[in-house]
Amino acid sequence: MTGTVGDSALQELRGALAGRLLRPGDAGYDDARSLFNAMVDVRPAAIAQCTDVTDVRTAIAHGRAHGIPTAVRSGGHSVAGSSTVEDGLVIDVRALKGxxxxxxxxxxxxxxxxxxxxxxxxxxxxxxxxxxxxxxxxxxxxxxxxxxxxxxxxxxxxxxxxxxxxxxxxxxxxxxxxxxxxxxxxxxxxxxxxxxxxxxxxxxxxxxxVGPEVIAGLMLWPGERGSEVTQLLRAEIEGGAPEELALAVVYLTGPPEPFVPESLRGRLCCGLAFLWAGDDHAAGLAQAEPFRALGPAVDLVGPMPYTQFQSMIDDPPGLRNYWTGDYLDALPDEALDLFVENSERMPVPSACQAILFPWGGAVARNGGEGTPMAKREATWVCHPFALWEQAADDAAHISWARAASADLKRFASGGVYLNFIGDEGSGRVRAAFGxxxxxxxxxxxxxDPDNFFHFNQNIEPASAQPTA
Ligand SMILES: Cc1cc2nc3c(=O)[nH]c(=O)nc-3n(C[C@H](O)[C@H](O)[C@H](O)COP(=O)(O)OP(=O)(O)OC[C@H]3O[C@@H](n4cnc5c(N)ncnc54)[C@H](O)[C@@H]3O)c2cc1C
The missing domain is CATH 3.30.465.10 (Uridine Diphospho-n-acetylenolpyruvylglucosamine Reductase; domain 3)
Structure with missing residues (x-):
C-alpha cells in the first residue's frame, strides 16, 4: 500500500462489488487507468469496474464513508483528466453497456x-x-x-x-x-x-x-488555400445554408493515406468536413458544388454510411492533448484572418487541428431558460486543439493552442463549451453557464450538498436552502 487510502477499506469494497476492483499491480490495472489524453498519467488507489446500479451505489457509499476522493469515468475522453484521481477511487461505468x-x-x-x-x-x-x-x-x-x-x-x-x-x-x-x-x-x-x-x-x-447512407466526407486543399475555403464556408452559412448541412473547416497535417497526394502528406492542409443529414441526396450533393468549384486536391464527399462518417476523424489514443475553444457571435474579416493565420502557425507535422464550425439552427433555438448552457446563440465555435507525442514538445504545442485562442478572444462572446477545454478555472465554468x-x-x-462529485467542471453547491 503506497497511498493514503486505507488497505482495509479497499479490501472491504472489493468484497462488496459484483464487478472487479483493480488496484496497482493487478492485471489490467494499467489499461483500466489510462485515459485518451496521455498527459494524464494518474495512479488511482482503486478502480471499481461497476457492473450494475448496485455496484455504483456501493462504490459511492464506500467513497463517502471512508472520505476517499472519488472520480467518475465512462469513455475516458476528458482532456482535463477529471475522470481519474491520484490515490483515490475511480467509479468506472464502462461495463454498463446495451x-x-x-x-x-x-x-x-x-x-x-x-x-x-x-x-x-x-x-x-x-x-x-x-x-x-x-x-x-x-x-x-x-x-x-x-x-x-x-x-x-x-x-x-x-x-x-x-x-x-x-x-x-x-x-x-x-x-x-x-x-x-x-x-x-x-x-x-x-x-x-x-x-x-x-x-x-x-x-x-x-x-x-438519418441515413443509414448520407452524403458526407472530407475535402482537402493545401494550407495556403485555407483562407478561400474559410471565406466560402462563412458565405454559405451566412447565406442561409440549410440546417441539414453540417460543415467545418479543419486545419491539419496531411495524413499519409493512399487517398492523399504525396505533395500534401506531412504538410499543412485545410480540410472541409461535410455532412448532409437530409434524405434528398441530390440536394446534398448540390451543397458540395461550391466547395468542389475551389478544386480540392482530395474529394471524398459522396454517399457513405453515416457510421463511417462518424468515425472518419477518429484521433489515435495515446497522444498528449491540450484543448481550448471559444464561441464567436460573428466572424468579421479580421477574426477570419486571425483564425487562418493562427492555423498556419500550427506545428506541422503533428496531429494538431484547428476547427471552426457554425452553430445556429436548433442549437440556438433550444437555448434560453430550458438549458443551463449560456450563449448558445453564438454563430461560430472556434476550437484549436493540440495533439503530439513527446513530452519534450509540450511547450511548443500548448503555446500554439493558447496563442490561437488568445488572439481570437476579442471576438469571443464570453461563452464557452466546457467539453472542449481542459481545466481553465472556475471563472470559465461560470462563463459557460452565465x-x-x-x-x-x-x-x-x-x-450533492457536500460536493462529493467534484472531479469535473465543478459547480459549487449553493449555501442557500436547497430546492426540491
Ligand atoms: C478525441 C475526442 C473527441 C471529442 N469530440 C467531441 C465532440 O465531437 N463533441 C463534444 O461535445 N465533445 C467532444 N469531446 C469532448 C468530450 O465530450 C468530453 O471530453 C467528455 O467529457 C467525454 O466523455 P467520456 O465519457 O468519454 O469521458 P470521461 O473521461 O469518462 O468522463 C469525463 C467526465 O464526464 C463525467 N462523467 C463521465 N461519465 C459519467 C457518468 N456515468 N455519470 C456522471 N458523470 C460522468 C465526469 O465528470 C467525468 O469527469 C471529445 C474529446 C476527445 C478526447
Missing amino acids: VTVDPQARTARCGAGVTWGEFDAVTQQHGLATTGGRVSTTGVAGLTLGGGSGWLERKHGLSCDNLRAVELVTADGEHLRASADEHPELFWALHGGGGNFGVATAFEFDLHP ESYDRLARVKATY
Missing part, C-alpha cells in the same frame, strides 16, 4: 458505458440517430452530460437537447430517473451541467431519421 431502440417511438435507451460508435451502430440498424460526438470512441455519458456537440446539432440540437431521461445514483445513494416530469430541476441541470449531480447509469434519447450558474448551484446543493 443499447435498445424503439423504432416506432423513435427513442433509444443505453447504458452509461456506451461509446458513440456503439450507440450509432445500433440506432443505424433502424435508420435513426441522435446528435452524438464527432469521434466514435467518445463516451455517451461525459459528452451528453456536458452538452454534446456533433454534426447533427444544427438540425436536431445538442445531444442533451435530445435527452428524454437520465437515470443516476446521487451522492446519498438514491437511484432516480430525471425527466421533464420527474426531478425536473435536476433534469434541466443535466443539460450541460456535467457530472456534478451523481453517477449516470442510463440515458434515454429521442432519435431522428446567469444559470446560481440555479445550478442550488440543484447541486439538493443532490
Whole structure:
C-alpha cells in the first residue's frame, strides 16, 4: 500500500462489488487507468469496474464513508483528466453497456458505458440517430452530460437537447430517473451541467431519421488555400445554408493515406468536413458544388454510411492533448484572418487541428431558460486543439493552442463549451453557464450538498436552502 487510502477499506469494497476492483499491480490495472489524453498519467488507489446500479451505489457509499476522493469515468475522453484521481477511487461505468431502440417511438435507451460508435451502430440498424460526438470512441455519458456537440446539432440540437431521461445514483445513494416530469430541476441541470449531480447509469434519447447512407466526407486543399475555403464556408452559412448541412473547416497535417497526394502528406492542409443529414441526396450533393468549384486536391464527399462518417476523424489514443475553444457571435474579416493565420502557425507535422464550425439552427433555438448552457446563440465555435507525442514538445504545442485562442478572444462572446477545454478555472465554468450558474448551484446543493462529485467542471453547491 503506497497511498493514503486505507488497505482495509479497499479490501472491504472489493468484497462488496459484483464487478472487479483493480488496484496497482493487478492485471489490467494499467489499461483500466489510462485515459485518451496521455498527459494524464494518474495512479488511482482503486478502480471499481461497476457492473450494475448496485455496484455504483456501493462504490459511492464506500467513497463517502471512508472520505476517499472519488472520480467518475465512462469513455475516458476528458482532456482535463477529471475522470481519474491520484490515490483515490475511480467509479468506472464502462461495463454498463446495451443499447435498445424503439423504432416506432423513435427513442433509444443505453447504458452509461456506451461509446458513440456503439450507440450509432445500433440506432443505424433502424435508420435513426441522435446528435452524438464527432469521434466514435467518445463516451455517451461525459459528452451528453456536458452538452454534446456533433454534426447533427444544427438540425436536431445538442445531444442533451435530445435527452428524454437520465437515470443516476446521487451522492446519498438514491437511484432516480430525471425527466421533464420527474426531478425536473435536476433534469434541466443535466443539460450541460456535467457530472456534478451523481453517477449516470442510463440515458434515454429521442432519435431522428438519418441515413443509414448520407452524403458526407472530407475535402482537402493545401494550407495556403485555407483562407478561400474559410471565406466560402462563412458565405454559405451566412447565406442561409440549410440546417441539414453540417460543415467545418479543419486545419491539419496531411495524413499519409493512399487517398492523399504525396505533395500534401506531412504538410499543412485545410480540410472541409461535410455532412448532409437530409434524405434528398441530390440536394446534398448540390451543397458540395461550391466547395468542389475551389478544386480540392482530395474529394471524398459522396454517399457513405453515416457510421463511417462518424468515425472518419477518429484521433489515435495515446497522444498528449491540450484543448481550448471559444464561441464567436460573428466572424468579421479580421477574426477570419486571425483564425487562418493562427492555423498556419500550427506545428506541422503533428496531429494538431484547428476547427471552426457554425452553430445556429436548433442549437440556438433550444437555448434560453430550458438549458443551463449560456450563449448558445453564438454563430461560430472556434476550437484549436493540440495533439503530439513527446513530452519534450509540450511547450511548443500548448503555446500554439493558447496563442490561437488568445488572439481570437476579442471576438469571443464570453461563452464557452466546457467539453472542449481542459481545466481553465472556475471563472470559465461560470462563463459557460452565465446567469444559470446560481440555479445550478442550488440543484447541486439538493443532490450533492457536500460536493462529493467534484472531479469535473465543478459547480459549487449553493449555501442557500436547497430546492426540491
Ligand atoms: C478525441 C475526442 C473527441 C471529442 N469530440 C467531441 C465532440 O465531437 N463533441 C463534444 O461535445 N465533445 C467532444 N469531446 C469532448 C468530450 O465530450 C468530453 O471530453 C467528455 O467529457 C467525454 O466523455 P467520456 O465519457 O468519454 O469521458 P470521461 O473521461 O469518462 O468522463 C469525463 C467526465 O464526464 C463525467 N462523467 C463521465 N461519465 C459519467 C457518468 N456515468 N455519470 C456522471 N458523470 C460522468 C465526469 O465528470 C467525468 O469527469 C471529445 C474529446 C476527445 C478526447
